[in-house]
Amino acid sequence: MEIEALMEQATKLKETLVEYATSPGFARLLSQAMASTSRLESGQQGHWAEAVEALLYEPGTGREPLLDRYLRTNRNIAPEDRLVYEGWRDRNVYGAFRVDKRRGAGLALYNLIDEMDYPTYATVGAEAMGAVPRGGYIVTRLVPMGDIWTISGNIRIFGPKDLPAVRALAVSLLEHFPSLVYRNPARAESARTLVRKHHAIFVKRFGSHVVRGTGAEAIAAYRGFLDACSAELAPGDPAAAGLVRSGEQLAPDESFPPELARSEDVALYHHPVKSVSFLVAYGQVEDAHRTPPTDADDPIAVxxxxxxxxxxxxxxxxxxxxxxxxxxxxxxxxxxxxxxxFSWKRDGEDLLRRHKPDGFRDTDLPGITQVPALLMDEYLQRGQ
Incomplete structure (x- = not known):
């Protein structure tokens, strides 16, 4: 299919989605999205477009993305259109992009977050893209159309001298959506390898993937684990050696909720893909599995x-x-x-999927944040 035809199809499909997301049944959700999305550099119309994009592509508390819902509930979508929508659902990319080339409505974009190139065409046409400077930057969402990409929703435009502001926006995106970097398969595999090494260090140090204790003891164990990772991994990575900081520097007191430190029952849990979790009351729940309660009103059952x-x-x-x-x-x-x-073997997964749907998304993506070199200084400054 020619690029012009692809852009026409993308325009038609996007208009249908916007009509769906802005229909009266989703008015309350749109109002909430308007309240929670950023207004930075976007203006009122751009802010509205960002809210619509967030509804379509991003899950909310107890809510699936509206694009997922549209695909699940609408049986009248033409097969060729459904295929495109599924690509948008699975492969959309929100990022901060450097504009390496611009020719008409075509852009050669480099994503500062996942460090990949995106050949992109804008449905709005060449004239409208004249405001995008070569060597400048845009913050937007891209969706695939065949072998190319097109812009979905609002565009924030920055000049070549605005790199510090763009870096700050890119780091903010990475902090909110750490999986953005894992659009890059090499980055994802590198992070998986690192988490597997961390897991081996954790189990070697503590004799288990779970450490139970008080909140203060769990925090101390976590800092010791971070120190052990640095001691074991940094000597083999000269590039990382200069960035080594102690566990206390990486995890200062103010990075933990006060109630965590005061709790008498906290587990430090390490997963071989998702990395570390702090789990309050885990010990009591584990004890319930050893000796099941006999009354639904028992505090352990609760x-x-x-x-x-x-x-x-x-x-x-x-x-x-x-x-x-x-x-x-x-x-x-x-x-x-x-x-x-109730049978766990028969009913357990359905129970968890009902209450924890987000936990079944991206199960193969590592639970750590890998920061590109171009963004590292900004990221470290945020942590200070």
Missing amino acids: LVREFVEDSTIPPYVLGDLAARYPDTVDAVYRTALSLPE
């Missing part, structure tokens, strides 16, 4: 329900406990959920 319903607790935490206590897991959930026929 804690189990809270772990299930808390979307911030990864599903693999409960899956791991179920695997470690196969003889008692059914009894735990039968009591805690008041479901006498």
Whole structure:
């Protein structure tokens, strides 16, 4: 298909999505998105467009992206259009891009976050793209159309001298969406390798992937783990050696919620892909798997329900406990959920998917942030 035809198709499909996202049934969601998205350098119309984009492509609390919902609930989408929409759902890229070349409506873009090139054409045409300077920068979302990309939604335009501001925006995006960097397969595999090494260090140091204790003890264990990682990995990586900081520097007191440090029951948990989690009340939930409660009103049963319903607790935490206590897991959930026929083997995954849908997305992507060299100084300054 010629580029002009691809752009016409993209325009038509995007108009349909915008009509869907701005229909009366989603008015409250759009108002909330307007309140939560950034207004920086975008103006009122640009801010509205950013809110629509966020609704379409980004999950919210207890809400799937509207593009996912549109595909799931609309059976009348033409097969060729559904294929394009699925590409937009799975491969859209929000980033800060350097404009290496501009010819008419065509742009050669380099993403400062994932360090990849994107041959891009704008549906708005060559004249409208005249404001985008070569050597300058844009912050926007791209979606695929065949072998090329097109711009979806609002564009923030910056000149060549605005690199410091663009770096700051790119780091803000990376802090909110760490997986953006993993659009780059080499980056993703490098991070997976690093987390596997961290996991081996963690297990070697503590004898398990879980360390139970008080909040203060968990924080101290985490800092010791960071020191162990630096001691073991930095000597083999000269580039990283100059960036080594102590565990206390990397994890100062103010980086932890006060209630975490005061808690009497905290687990430091390391996953071989997703890295580190701090889990309050984990010890009591593990004890419930050892000795299941017999009453749904028992405080331990209540804690189990809270772990299930808390979307911030990864599903693999409960899956791991179920695997470690196969003889008692059914009894735990039968009591805690008041479901006498509950079977973890049969019902466990559906239970977790219902309460923790986000935990089943991007399960192969590492849970650490890898920062490109161009953004490292800005990122480190944020942490100081």
